[in-house]
Amino acid sequence: MPSTLPSTLGLSLPIIQGPMTGSDSPALAAAVSAGGGLGSLGCGMRSPQAMREAAAAVRAQTDWPFAMNLFVQATPEPDAACVQRALQRLAPLYARFGAEPALPAQW
Numbered sequence: 302m303p304s305t306l307p308s309t310l311g312l313s314l315p316i317i318q319g320p321m322t323g324s325d326s327p328a329l330a331a332a333v334s335a336g337g338g339l340g341s342l343g344c345g346m347r348s349p350q351a352m353r354e355a356a357a358a359v360r361a362q363t364d365w366p367f368a369m370n371l372f373v374q375a376t377p378e379p380d381a382a383c384v385q386r387a388l389q390r391l392a393p394l395y396a397r398f399g400a401e402p403a404l405p406a407q408w
Contacts, residue, residue: 327356
């Protein structure tokens, strides 16, 4: 019989909490792990220090495994024409909600 992630990690439930950066917490990840699933922390927006602190907080609340989700991607560097095309496509949504795009200084 092939090994599965739940059996490898000793999970009683085949549930993986989505690592939702900004919507997760160490308490949530610990509760999911302690409840039999795999708790997760979204780390894409956490600094290395914040990741260490969040992991320590999970470990303080449960001995069960948990996941830390990291993005490993190249930083996009669109040229001005690409940004303008995107703004044109999004213009109806901005108008609908009475919003203005928040652009970095270089645009």
